[in-house]
Amino acid sequence: xxxxxxxxGSASMEKAQWNLxxxxxxxxxxxxxxxxxxxxxxxxxQTGWEKILRKYASRGRVEIYLxxxxxxxxxxxxxxxxxxxxxxxxxxxxxASSTGYEFKPDxxxxxxxxxxxxxxxSSMDEELLSDLETCLEKALQKWNDSRKSEGExxxxxxxxxxxxLKSSLAQLEDLAAGNTDQRFQELRSRVDRILGxxxxxxxxxxxxxxLSLMADRLDVSEEITRLRAHLDSMHGLVAxxxxxxxxxxxxxxxxxxxINTCANKCQNTQMSKIAVDFKTExxxxxxxxxxxx
Numbered sequence: 001x002x003x004x005x006x007x008x009g010s011a012s013m014e015k016a017q018w019n020l021x022x023x024x025x026x027x028x029x030x031x032x033x034x035x036x037x038x039x040x041x042x043x044x045x046q047t048g049w050e051k052i053l054r055k056y057a058s059r060g061r062v063e064i065y066l067x068x069x070x071x072x073x074x075x076x077x078x079x080x081x082x083x084x085x086x087x088x089x090x091x092x093x094x095x096a097s098s099t100g101y102e103f104k105p106d107x108x109x110x111x112x113x114x115x116x117x118x119x120x121x122s123s124m125d126e127e128l129l130s131d132l133e134t135c136l137e138k139a140l141q142k143w144n145d146s147r148k149s150e151g152e153x154x155x156x157x158x159x160x161x162x163x164x165l166k167s168s169l170a171q172l173e174d175l176a177a178g179n180t181d182q183r184f185q186e187l188r189s190r191v192d193r194i195l196g197x198x199x200x201x202x203x204x205x206x207x208x209x210x211l212s213l214m215a216d217r218l219d220v221s222e223e224i225t226r227l228r229a230h231l232d233s234m235h236g237l238v239a240x241x242x243x244x245x246x247x248x249x250x251x252x253x254x255x256x257x258x259i260n261t262c263a264n265k266c267q268n269t270q271m272s273k274i275a276v277d278f279k280t281e282x283x284x285x286x287x288x289x290x291x292x293x
Contacts, residue, residue: 004148009143009145057147060293092105155292159238169231172275176221230258245293256282
């Protein structure tokens with residue numbers, strides 16, 4: 001199943017001893033970049049939880065928040081370093097007194113300092129750890145469901161856009177079919193007129209050869225053939241499931257290369273307009289593809 005890299009999910013659990021709330025947000029990124037915002041007491045669990053998350057995603061910038069309220073401190077397996085906290089507060093009081101500043105301790109700052117917490121002989125409550133992981137899995141499921149839903153919408157949009165691109169390419173091909181011959185005749189008429197005005201005779205064989213080369217430089221048939229192949233590849237990709245973001249990005253880059261060459265060669269107003277509209281639609285496809293995993 002194809003997923004968007006953008007998603008959101010949350011899950012909560014309330015018990016007599018604790019309240020837990022996980023929140024997960026993600027946006028697109030070239031690689032999997034995971035940012036944890038959890039209490040310091042749980043830093044050592046990140047590696048294990050990250051393995052769980054990697055089962056769901058391979059790309060994207062993911063931010064994970066945990067709001068944990070423990071009603072029984074012993075469940076954390078940690079104790080607050082009261083002597084060190086008191087020593088710090090006393091020193092800050094002395095400093096404030098010597099400088100004339102009013103000092104009001106902010107205990108929240110102390111609580112957030114990892115160095116103020118020490119492990120007790122007993123480890124963190126096993127039931128708490130189990131609930132944390134269970135709640136995290138629920139949040140991940142909801143987050144993944146939201147990514148799946150958006151991924152389906154992105155694929156539908158891409159399929160419609162690729163169909164429109166194929167239609168535009170067919171119009172471009174129809175106009176290009178007679179463009180080379182038309183340009184050849186225009187160039188020949190212009191050269192004949194100039195030669196007539198200056199009363200100069202030219203080697204007709206050499207003239208036709210040079211005019212043919214000039215007209216061929218405006219031929220876009222090869223570019224159109226490659227463009228069709230890229231569109232067919234993209235259409236095949238979005239009709240399947242699984243990771244496709246990087247592959248789509250590659251084919252879109254190649255399609256941009258070919259349509260830019262077509263646009264540079266176009267001497268026809270209608271062809272130029274189709275090429276511009278084609279590039280606009282390709283850019284919209286690229287924006288959508290960049291959100292796919």
